[in-house]
Amino acid sequence: MAFYEKLMGLDRRWVYLCVGIAVLIPFFIPFDVPVYTTPEVKAVYDFMESLKEGDVLFLAIDYDPNAMAELHPTATVMMRQAFSKNVKLVISALSQNGPGMAEQLIAQISKEYGKKSGVDYCYLGYKPYPGIVILAMGQNFRIPFPSDYYGVPLDSLPMMKNIKNYDDVKAVIDVTGTNAIDYWLVNGNARYKVKLAAAVTGVMAADYYPYLQSGQLFGLLSGLKGASEYEVLANQKGFAFSGMRIQTVAHIVVTLFIVIGNIGFFMARAGKRRS
Amino acid sequence: MRQQLPLAIILVIGVFMALQYFVPHESSEFVYEWSLDWVIIIGVFAMALGLWSMFVVHYTKIQKKSSGWGFSVIAILGLLYMLIAGGIWGIEEGTPFMDFFWYVYTPIQATMFALLAFYIASAAYRAFRVRTILSTILLVAALLLMFRLIPIGPLSGPIQELDRWILGVPNLAAKRAIIIGVGLGIVATAVKVVLGIERSYLGKD
Amino acid sequence: MPPIGDLLWTTLAAFLTFCIFSFLYKDNPFYKFAEHLVVGVSAGYFAMLLWYEGLIPKLYVPILKEGKLYYLIPGILGLLMWTRFSRKWAWISRYPIAVYVGIGTGVAIPLEMQTKVVRQLSASMTAISLNNATGINNLLVVIGVFCALVYFFFSKEHKGAFGGIARFGIWTLMIGFGAGFGLTVMGRVSLLIDRVKFLAETWWPMFKAFVGAVF
């Protein structure tokens, strides 16, 4: 049996084996794969880097636990980046089942960096009607959130002393798996000229690239891929990156098999021509 | 009686349900919701036929001691367990019934699903050959989309753009055309059934 | 040491996971075991689901609790399905089937016309132009849909200009299929990752802890 025939008629179990290995090795042995970072992700990262100590950023954690897999890495890495630069955070959770999850995340990461609620960050929590809440916050955070998630009046929080509304935050970054982003676009960006970036789930992404072109969003992260890009930029490779590493290797393997098959195919054709 | 009456029923109900779609009034809503219940209820009774058929298939295997009859025993035991456990303890979370669902059904179905990771690779390997123009187009489009996860240096940027375009333009056009065609096919078939032109599925004698 | 119950259940789940994966090599008793088990269990599961979520709320409660006697009609229709148990009377089951099919087809005619035909058509009615990217893309979409629809013509031979358009149509379809295929790989791989996660991060530590505790 000629070599090219082997290439073409490869027992599919070899394919299965390679796919299995392609998933297992990167799963257990961490190693680096180059990740191409898209400009829309880099834009967000560069903006975050441009923030100075004491600046305030609004981080909207508007997703439910069911979108955790895709969006938690983004929220995590951004929060780390902000805290490491001593940027203060105003955090909302405008998705009904999100607040508890967001609270855990904040607790965990603020501990890592020894940040205190009310001093370094202010967790507003959840209120229904995101559209109205987002609009009202444009007037004053205290309209929808007279007190923070833990019930402390905003006015009594040192950090919120001279923070009234969107005018006092550098930008809003909405990490969301819901239509909250639409409200941020309309009631936040369009109405109050909020500088807005978003991190959405992979399936949602396609619908929001247009806003990127029209400049209503200054950056956009798409699902796990966006998260992994960001992890690479922020140089804290974590869950998203390891997931992407597996994906990359797997995709390379699939591609290679397609190539192998075609090499065999061409050789076969050449062989026929000769005979 | 055996042939004509069923066809008449389909005609009457079919036309009625079709018109119902255009009537927002609540009495029409009521009919619609009720009809959905009919469908469910008929389905519930039919399940007995299904279980019986399944039982017969495996029972005959066991009876004939045909190859692998032992596995048929397992199938029947699995079935009986669920029926009995569900009957006795109910189907709430934490019941022996749901334990089987979570620790037997769920892992198996998730793993069956995961097999796709292997199959998609071998399918790609066998199918994507530059044999004809068509298979070449198929191949190129698939590769371009896969490349978005493969770092290929300076090319990565343009490829991301290209992928977005492919998804937004030719892919969209293809989907739309198929959906429109399917829509017409569905309506045509439904009309044939309602008018009784297509009746082969009803049986006759 | 983990609670023994959890351990046993999780180990069973892990075992079944391996059984299914073994099918990749070839059909074998382990796969057959898992296959037959899941067939029985799932059938039983679904039947009980129908009983509790279907029969009781849709028939028992309306008739006996709420006294909606008109629910007897579907009930009787359902019973008629059982005539299939007898060769002689099986034909009666055509009545419930006719009702069943009648409802499905009747609902489908206007609904599919709206969701599949009219909506797609109106969605394609977007401004085309040659001097901006969006306009050009819209134009390309319209052309693509047009040609692909030509491909679906049944009563006209695909030759000459018509055939040419049809060919462009099938090319468009193929790009779509290729893209769909390439796009899906990622999702399928993550399904596999989830299974590996389950084995490596849920089951194995549990199992190791147990073994460690015993020996």
Added chain:
Amino acid sequence: MQNKSRALTIAVLLLLPAILLAQDTLQSQTVAPAPPAEVKAFDTPNDNGHSITITWKLSADDGAGQNSVTMYEMLRAESPDGGFISRGVVAAGVSTYDDKGDKDKASQNYFPSGKNFYYKVRAKVGDIFSESEVAGPASAIGQWYHTGKTIVLAFVVIFMIFVLIFIRQAQKGKELYVRPIGGIAAVDEAIGRATEMGRPILYVMGLGAPNDIASIASYTILARIAKKTAEYQTPILVPCNDPIMMSIAQETVRTSYLDAGRPDTYKEENIFFVTSMQFAYVAAVNGIMLREKTATNFYLGKFFAESLILAETGSVAGSIQISGTDEVAQIPFFVAATDYTLIGEELYAASAYLGREPLLLGTLKAQDWAKGLIMALLLFGALAASLHWDFFVRLFTVRL
């Protein structure tokens, strides 16, 4: 009890914005915004008769003036002079609201049909607000025709006319040409192959509901194919994932064997129920393919993620595979992994192709004419959109 608590949460949800805005204690705005003007309340069109629509002119301080309005609150009463209760809120910039409720009298959120109500609208900022004039009376009435769906009706009617025309022609005995479709041309060959090899044929109807039209199309194709297998004396296995599908398939196949004049060779146990759950079903069908060594596999109907699992296992078993589905997302996998694929509409044409009955072919012609019409509208619509003939574009948008 549970009902009551649900009602409570509903009430809370409805009032929450009011509540939370009421707590608010800020000094900044003390000036009440200008009230909403020209408030109108009228029966919501094209509904089941349990909703009233309120429209108003935005407050002068909404997006302009002091730009302070954050929301509008709707209040309803049974008399113009008092007893107004909050019915809901919308964000600033919105000037219409549907005050709707349930049709079921038992429900806490029941909205009486045909009863007169009066409305007024509040423009609010924090706890400060200004109220509009009272509007009404208005009462909710159900309609008997949905004007927004007229275009759909038009399409259905036109399509029916096409169908009738071409059925007529067919009855007159007019020959209709249909172009060959690879997947359908291959059916005979595929059955023949199974016969030569003396192996059974597998027919999978997919995982659609028994009254999905895709499933119905699949029965009709099964009828044709079973007739051939009866003639060739080749067993056909039909594992079903739904009992009703099984019943219909049994009737179908039995009839085909009857038509083929071989009722004696019909085996009911070959059309059997497996299970209703997707991947358990697939696991079993995989087994059947490998153990019964089916020479030819048909996958025709509605398929989901399992499409590729079936197709791959089938090609491991070395079967000829003919597939067809209307699930756009699955067609790529069938195209890649099976020998022939009926793409979308071709699935619905198949039974007419195989049956060759003039009436069925007639409807194919009707489908083509409908396609032609749509293509024309497509081009014209794009043109209209470019020329901003919005009336034309609007004509084709279904307002639900």
